[in-house]
Amino acid sequence: MAHLTENPADKDRFICVYPIYINSKKTLAEGRRIPNEKAVENPSCAEIRDVLTAAGMNVYMENKMHPKEWNRDVQFRGRVRVQLKQTDGSLCQEKFKSRKDVMFYVAEMIPKLKTRTQKSGGSDSSSQQGEGGKKSKKKKK
Numbered sequence: 001m002a003h004l005t006e007n008p009a010d011k012d013r014f015i016c017v018y019p020i021y022i023n024s025k026k027t028l029a030e031g032r033r034i035p036n037e038k039a040v041e042n043p044s045c046a047e048i049r050d051v052l053t054a055a056g057m058n059v060y061m062e063n064k065m066h067p068k069e070w071n072r073d074v075q076f077r078g079r080v081r082v083q084l085k086q087t088d089g090s091l092c093q094e095k096f097k098s099r100k101d102v103m104f105y106v107a108e109m110i111p112k113l114k115t116r117t118q119k120s121g122g123s124d125s126s127s128q129q130g131e132g133g134k135k136s137k138k139k140k141k
Helices: 045-054 099-112 122-127
Strands: 015-017 059-062 079-082
Touching (some): 015 099, 045 059, 045 099
Antiparallel strands (some): 059 079
């Protein structure tokens, strides 16, 4: 009898996609796995799940953290497991032959999500956050 983990349809054999893999704000050393020009700014687990579910993939989310993700914020928490192969070893979808194919597809589709397209120009203002704020506060004597 074969081990359970040898079955490609077993949940343990699903590939993992962390948001950090496709985050344009991260460097390769910080865990990004695709070229920066193809990456997305701060993707969330829910966005990855939504895109892959819409593509007809078998996915589920786990409340896990990537080891290189220093930010423990809920926004950066989570990992998406994706089924690439069926029980007989054949691909679930021809367009997703590898983990890289999945990451490129997700990174391409997330900017097209309604939640992203409605926020027009929202990313510009958030990048300037943290500047200023503590100006001209003199100590009272």
